[in-house]
Structures are given as C-alpha cells and as structure tokens.
Amino acid sequence: MKKIINYTFVLLLCSLFTQCKQYLDTSSPSNTDDEFVTSTTAETFKTLSWCYANYRQNCAVSLYSWNDPIGSDAEMYPEATSTNNLNAIMQSEAMTVDAMRDPFNNLYSTLARATKVAKVIAEKAQYKAAVASGSASDWTQLYGEAITLRAFCYFNLVKYYGDVPYGYENTYVDNYTLTSRFDIYDELIASLKAVEPLMYKIGEGGITAERLSRTFANALIGQIALYSGGYQTIRTDMPDLYGKVQFTAKGKEDRGCKYARRVDYLDYYKIAEQYLQAAIDTKGSVYLITSDDRTVTKNPFQRHFQYMHNLQVSPESLFEIGNIQGGQSGQTTTSDHPYNFGRPSNGGSSNAAPCKVFAAVRAIPTFYYGEYEADDKRRDVSITVTGSTGDGNESMLNFKPGSKLDGGISLNKWDDNRMNPPYSASQRQSGINYPVLRMADVILLLAEAKAELGKSDAITLVNQIRERAFGNSAHNIAGLSGDALKEAILQERKLELFGEGSRRWDLIRAGKFSEKAVAVRNEMKAMIAGLRSQGYYRFANGNIISNYILVKSVKLDNPLTYDCTDVTNPALFPGWRGQYNWSTSAVASKVKGTNHNVAIKGLFTYINPTSTEATALKADGYTVTNWAVDIMNNETSYDRNILSGIKSSDDPPRYFYPIPFETVSKSNGKIKNGYGLPQQ
Structure with missing residues (x-):
C-alpha cells in the first residue's frame, strides 16, 4: 500500500491568495512563525505539504486538467456544445477573461509559499552545513523540493498563460509587468541546476514519486529546455517583450501572434539531452516496467496503471499526484x-457498481482504427469500446x-472495475493516483532531443x-534519420501517452500542430x-469502421477481461474490458442479471446488416446496434470538437488561457492579454 502523505493546510507561513493584488502584495510572516514551522524537517514538510495539496486541489483539476488530454489529433471532448473545451478546440477567444482565474491565482499562491519555505530553510545552520559538505540531507532535499515546486508552478503558468509576471512573490509590489517566457525558462533552469545535486533520488531518504526529487528535477530541466527550444x-x-531572442516563424501572423522557434533552439535541445539523461542516471528506484509477474496477463504497459488501481505508487512514475480514498475527515483529496x-x-x-464516471477523454475514431498495429499491447489498455x-x-x-456511455470510445487507462478491491461508496473518492511524469515519457523526450540533434x-x-509494447523486437524501427526519425518519435509518443495530456504539447513543440489538425479533420471528413x-x-x-455492429450479452466465468487470448471470441476481443464481479462486493444488491459481458461482431470488419x-x-441472439452511423448523424458536433479553431495549416495555434481581469486591471496598463483573448 502506498504511503499517503497527509497534505494538511498549514496557514502559518503566508496567507492564501485569491486575487491578483493579494498575491502581489503578500507580506512576509513573522520571524516567530518562521522559527516554529522550520524547527524540524518534519514541521517544515508539513508547511511544504500545503503546496502539494493546493496544486492538487486548486490547480491540477481545472477544466479537465487544462484541456490537454482533450485537444489533439488523437483526443477529443464528448459533449456537443459545452464551453469547457474552448481551449482544447483552439477557440480560447470565446472564453471569459476569468475562465481560468482560480488556477492562475493558486499557482502563484503555491509558488509563493514554496519560495518562502526555501528562503527560511536557506538561513538554517543545518542546511548551510550540508551545502558546505556537498552532501544531500533532509534539509537540502526540502530546500530543493521547495525550489522545484516553485519552478514546476512557474512552468505551468508559462505553459498555460504564456508570458506572465515573474519574481514578485512574498514582496510588496504595486507596479508589475509581464516577463518574457524565455527569461523565465532560463531562470528556472538555472535554479534547478543549482539545487538538484543535493536532492534525494527517488527511493532515497524516504522520497517516493508522490514528492519531488532529484530525479524529477533533472527531468523538469529537460522539459523546460524542450519547451524553450521548441516551436x-x-x-x-x-515588440520589446522578448529582448534579443530571435525567431524563425512558420505560417501567418494572426491576432497579434505567430508560430515560431528561437534561432538558437539547438542550445536548449543540448540542455534537454543532458538533463533528461541525468534523470535516467539518477532514477533511483524508478524504472521502465518491462515485465509482468501476474498470472492473468503479461502486459507490462498496463502494469504501470494497475499499481495506481491498487493504491500503490508505480515504480515507473517520477511524480504522481497523491490521493486518499474515501474523503476522510480533514482530507480534501477528490480523486477527480x-x-x-x-x-x-x-x-x-x-453505492453503484461502479459509480458514475464522466469520462472526458474520447479517442478520435480515425486514431483508434487507423494507427495502432494489431499486436500493440497498448491499444486495448489505452482505449475501450465498452463501459x-x-x-x-x-x-x-x-x-x-x-x-458517460455517450460520447464515443474512451480512455481506458483508469477503470474503477480494476481496483483491488473496487471502491463503490462514492464517485470522485476512489483514491487512485495519476502520474504527472513517468519513465517512458522521459525516454521518449530524450529520444526527441537526440533526434533534433x-x-x-x-x-x-x-x-x-516498442519492445515493451509488442513483447518482442519484431516491430523495432531501424534506418531512420532526420524528419522521418522525428516523426516516428512523435508517433510513438502518441501511441504510448494517449490520454495523458502530452500529444497536444508534442505537436505544438514540434511545429506541426496546425498541419496535423487540418490532417485529422480531413481524415474525419473522408x-x-x-x-x-x-x-x-x-x-x-x-481495419474497417461500420455504421452498425452486432452485439449480445453473454456470461463469462471471469467477467473482467485482460489481454485477448482468442481473437475469434467476440466476448474477449478486444481485450481489457468486461466487469468486476460486483456480486461479491458491498453493492451486490445493485447487480442485475447474470450475463454481464458484451460480445461484439463487426467491430473491425464490415457485416452488411441485411446479409446472410x-x-x-x-x-443467435445478436442485435444490430448503431455504431459509426451516430458519427455520421452528428457530423457537426465532431467537426466542432476536433480542433475547429484551426482553419488552415498556416494558422498559429492559439492555446493560451486569458490572464485574469484582476491582474490585467491592477497592472497600470502594463499587462494586456494577447492572442485575441478577452481583456475584461
């Protein structure tokens, strides 16, 4: 069982911030408070734990995790006219100015507190002694952890809002402006380089992937460098915002913005290569899961996600968002x-079998049907056709x-049926963690950096x-270089990380977002x-997608299915579906019938509904059932929800959220939203 950190809200260090003026005008706490909260490393971590909790509850779950997993050429949102996916479809100009005010302010409140923690630790004799000796200690870990939290929050601010105010935390300020994202990136990289050598690797000093470590700090340097050097x-x-940084642009300028990459980008890919490799070298107890000791399946890719279903920290994770099951008194985790x-x-x-799951991430049908190879163990783990x-x-x-059951084929990496045992008391309280960064991601980011170099x-x-995905080397790539190799890496990340929020940013960074958006829209039309x-x-x-399929309910001795062992069995193919045997659970009275599984015919082949x-x-009991005909009959909705803000491959993708009105209005005219975003 994972060791759950009790993220308590400690209010001794600095006040919560809810509006721009408040976070910019925050004053420091008294020295008495400082001495108390840093009297021991345990007390100091109690204060730092507020940052984790505030990030989890008030930053990370905003609008379906910032729309990342629902706005690419593989992923989409299921509802027809919702405004919750305006950013995902590249129509951010239609958002209200304060649509993402709360995560903006909470990122600043989180980093402000982390910064204050670091400042207080830096004055402690124990910390200074450890730095002088050049050895990691609990104090240097906490200091590095606080600085890494600060960098992580600023990285998120730049990622989602573009150029933002920087460096004003815990000081009285009534005159502030925007800072170039490239200057912010440089400063974050420098701050992380300074602290990572004296942080613990994952597995050292009691540090798990539910806390930030040297391993993650190195990977974060690599990520920031890729984002700084990428498109x-x-x-x-x-015109003066970016100083001396020069750019190579592609496509057209639109609404005061353009799609571009800095001309010295290779310098940043070199930094990325160095520190992503360092993350692998300082991995500690983290590793790419390549074997599976379970008797029911041999799928090491799914094993990573099963750890989280089992309420354990996955050994593949560099950083997971920690959750607690059941909403116990005093706990604020929601498992959203x-x-x-x-x-x-x-x-x-x-008290349902299982409880409601909204399911915001849906697979674009052309991706599911057209891009996975038949032997790829990731397809059925990643995408399901049943609920x-x-x-x-x-x-x-x-x-x-x-x-829920409407909206199309869905992400399958999290499934309440696969908990051990499943939690049925209430929705949003399952306690399942989710990864921010895992080793497969790091390996492929390193491949991206090397290919660019x-x-x-x-x-x-x-x-x-690929060897993990297929279970052998028969599907390995060879002989690729240049753009062909870059495209292969981009595609591998698409297959590996579906639904985890990376594809959107991979395409932006690669300079291919708009052309891929046009391509997938054309594929859907065809x-x-x-x-x-x-x-x-x-x-x-x-593979064939048909307007109709044929289905019937059947009984399996083991209703929860795994890798398909018999592709001719319509109840087992595709794999990784079925149901937990809820008749053995606390909600057994909710279970209806005995034929709990669905057998499917015609999912990848065409069966004429009027044929013999x-x-x-x-x-034999099968029923002709609507399938792709519902896509055809709802073409307008699919057209809207698949990157409809991109009209041509020359369009700059406009993916930023508006800086909130309070921040704009209190800046004495020095801050205005760009990219066509609203000002008020």
Missing part, C-alpha cells in the same frame, strides 16, 4: 482524475455526443518502448463520406 506561439503585439478521465460508467453518484451501466453490467459505448541513438530509445456512401470505411491498415451472416447472428 510555440509568441506575441507580436509587444479517474472520474474525469476513467472508463465511462452510467452508475449513480454513490459500465452501473449495475454490474458491461455496455457498448456509443458515438452520440454526451458523457541528429543523433542516431534516438532509435535505441524508441525501441525500448471517413464520414465513406460511411455515408457505402456504410463503412476502410483504413490503410485494413447478419441474419444468422441475429438468430
């Missing part, structure tokens, strides 16, 4: 991630816009991930045209 949308309405992004369920809010009814039964998802050993890194003209559409890999084959299947 991004920059402002053109403030598996509710927002889990396998869908129509269950009620409490839960909430009464112990499996049901087909459908492509009608909506949520022209180094062929990037292929070896990609093949580490697919829908085929559905309309002939009732099905065949993809280049041979269909007639025989109907005689």
Whole structure:
C-alpha cells in the first residue's frame, strides 16, 4: 500500500491568495512563525505539504486538467456544445477573461509559499552545513523540493498563460509587468541546476514519486529546455517583450501572434539531452516496467496503471499526484482524475457498481482504427469500446455526443472495475493516483532531443518502448534519420501517452500542430463520406469502421477481461474490458442479471446488416446496434470538437488561457492579454 502523505493546510507561513493584488502584495510572516514551522524537517514538510495539496486541489483539476488530454489529433471532448473545451478546440477567444482565474491565482499562491519555505530553510545552520559538505540531507532535499515546486508552478503558468509576471512573490509590489517566457525558462533552469545535486533520488531518504526529487528535477530541466527550444506561439503585439531572442516563424501572423522557434533552439535541445539523461542516471528506484509477474496477463504497459488501481505508487512514475480514498475527515483529496478521465460508467453518484464516471477523454475514431498495429499491447489498455451501466453490467459505448456511455470510445487507462478491491461508496473518492511524469515519457523526450540533434541513438530509445509494447523486437524501427526519425518519435509518443495530456504539447513543440489538425479533420471528413456512401470505411491498415455492429450479452466465468487470448471470441476481443464481479462486493444488491459481458461482431470488419451472416447472428441472439452511423448523424458536433479553431495549416495555434481581469486591471496598463483573448 502506498504511503499517503497527509497534505494538511498549514496557514502559518503566508496567507492564501485569491486575487491578483493579494498575491502581489503578500507580506512576509513573522520571524516567530518562521522559527516554529522550520524547527524540524518534519514541521517544515508539513508547511511544504500545503503546496502539494493546493496544486492538487486548486490547480491540477481545472477544466479537465487544462484541456490537454482533450485537444489533439488523437483526443477529443464528448459533449456537443459545452464551453469547457474552448481551449482544447483552439477557440480560447470565446472564453471569459476569468475562465481560468482560480488556477492562475493558486499557482502563484503555491509558488509563493514554496519560495518562502526555501528562503527560511536557506538561513538554517543545518542546511548551510550540508551545502558546505556537498552532501544531500533532509534539509537540502526540502530546500530543493521547495525550489522545484516553485519552478514546476512557474512552468505551468508559462505553459498555460504564456508570458506572465515573474519574481514578485512574498514582496510588496504595486507596479508589475509581464516577463518574457524565455527569461523565465532560463531562470528556472538555472535554479534547478543549482539545487538538484543535493536532492534525494527517488527511493532515497524516504522520497517516493508522490514528492519531488532529484530525479524529477533533472527531468523538469529537460522539459523546460524542450519547451524553450521548441516551436510555440509568441506575441507580436509587444515588440520589446522578448529582448534579443530571435525567431524563425512558420505560417501567418494572426491576432497579434505567430508560430515560431528561437534561432538558437539547438542550445536548449543540448540542455534537454543532458538533463533528461541525468534523470535516467539518477532514477533511483524508478524504472521502465518491462515485465509482468501476474498470472492473468503479461502486459507490462498496463502494469504501470494497475499499481495506481491498487493504491500503490508505480515504480515507473517520477511524480504522481497523491490521493486518499474515501474523503476522510480533514482530507480534501477528490480523486477527480479517474472520474474525469476513467472508463465511462452510467452508475449513480454513490453505492453503484461502479459509480458514475464522466469520462472526458474520447479517442478520435480515425486514431483508434487507423494507427495502432494489431499486436500493440497498448491499444486495448489505452482505449475501450465498452463501459459500465452501473449495475454490474458491461455496455457498448456509443458515438452520440454526451458523457458517460455517450460520447464515443474512451480512455481506458483508469477503470474503477480494476481496483483491488473496487471502491463503490462514492464517485470522485476512489483514491487512485495519476502520474504527472513517468519513465517512458522521459525516454521518449530524450529520444526527441537526440533526434533534433541528429543523433542516431534516438532509435535505441524508441525501441525500448516498442519492445515493451509488442513483447518482442519484431516491430523495432531501424534506418531512420532526420524528419522521418522525428516523426516516428512523435508517433510513438502518441501511441504510448494517449490520454495523458502530452500529444497536444508534442505537436505544438514540434511545429506541426496546425498541419496535423487540418490532417485529422480531413481524415474525419473522408471517413464520414465513406460511411455515408457505402456504410463503412476502410483504413490503410485494413481495419474497417461500420455504421452498425452486432452485439449480445453473454456470461463469462471471469467477467473482467485482460489481454485477448482468442481473437475469434467476440466476448474477449478486444481485450481489457468486461466487469468486476460486483456480486461479491458491498453493492451486490445493485447487480442485475447474470450475463454481464458484451460480445461484439463487426467491430473491425464490415457485416452488411441485411446479409446472410447478419441474419444468422441475429438468430443467435445478436442485435444490430448503431455504431459509426451516430458519427455520421452528428457530423457537426465532431467537426466542432476536433480542433475547429484551426482553419488552415498556416494558422498559429492559439492555446493560451486569458490572464485574469484582476491582474490585467491592477497592472497600470502594463499587462494586456494577447492572442485575441478577452481583456475584461
């Protein structure tokens, strides 16, 4: 069982901030408070733990985790007209100015407190002695942890809001302005370089992946360097903002912004290569899971997610957001991630089998059908075609816009059925962690950096991930270089990290966001045209999506399925679905019937609903069921929800959120929103 950190809200260090003027005008606490909260390392961590809690509760769960997992050429949002995905579809100008005010302010309140913790620790004799000796200690770990938290929050601010105010924490300020993101990136990299040598690796000093470590700090340096050196949308309405940094642009300028990359970008890819490699070298107890000792399956890719279902910290994670099950008194964890992004369920809010799961992340059908290879163990773990009814039964998802069982095929990496044992008391309280960064991600980021630097050993890194995905080396890539290698790495990240919020940023950084957006929209149009003209559409890999499939309910001795061991068995193929045996649980009275599994015919092949084959299947109890016909009949909704803000491959992607009104209005005219975002 994982060791849950009790993230208490300690109010001794600095006050909570709810508006711009408050976070900029925060004054320091008294020396008496400082001495008390840093009397021991345990007391100091109690204060620092507030930062983790505030990030988890008030920053990380904002608007479906910042829209990252629902706005790419692989992922989409399921509802038809919601405003919750305006940023995901590149229509941020339609948001209100304060739509993302709370995470903006809470990121500043979190980093302000972390900064204050670091400042107080830096004055302690024990910390100074450890620094002088050049050895890591509990005090140098806490100092580095606080600085890394500060950097992580600023990284998030720049990532989501662009150029932001920087360096005003814990000082009285009534005159502030924007700081160039490139200056912020440089300062964050420098601050992390200074502290990482005296932090603990994961597994040292009691540090788990639920806390920030030297391992994560090194990886964060690498990430920040990639974001600084990669393509991004920059402002053109403030000509002096970026100082001497020069850019190479692509596409057209629009609404005071353009898509560009700094001309010295390779310097940053070199930093990224060095520190991503350092993260691997200082991995401590973290590793890429490549084996699976379970008897029911041999899928090391899924094993990573199963650790979290088991309420354990995964050995593949560099940083996980820690949650506590059940909403105990005094705890504020909500476990929103598996509710927002889990396998869908129509269950009620409490005492259901399983409880409701909204399921915001849906797979774009062209990705699911057209891009995974048949032997890839990641496909069925990552994407499911069925969900839960909430009464112990499996049901087909459908492509009608909506949520839960509506909305299309869904992310499958989190599933209440796979908990050990499943938690059925209430939605949003399962206690399942989720990773911010895992080793496979780091390995592929390193491959990205090496490929950009022209180094062929990037292929070896990609093949580490592919060998795990397929279980052998038969699918390894070879002989690639230049743009072909970069594209292969980008594609591998798409397959590996589906639904984890990376694809959107990978495309932005690679300079390919708009062209990939246009491409997937065209693929959807071609697919829908085929559905309309002939009732099905065949993809280049041979897979077929049809307007109709045939399904029936069946009984399996083991209703929760794993890797498919018999592709001819329609109840087992595709794998990783079914249901937990809820009749053995505390909600057994909620279970209906005995045939809990769904058998599917025609999922990847075409069965004419009026054919002899269909007639025989109907005689065997199968029912003709709407499938892709619901995509065709809701084409307008799919067109809106798949990157509709991009009209051409020359458009700069406008993915930033507006800086809140309070910050803009109190800046004496020095801060204005760019990118066509609202000012008030």
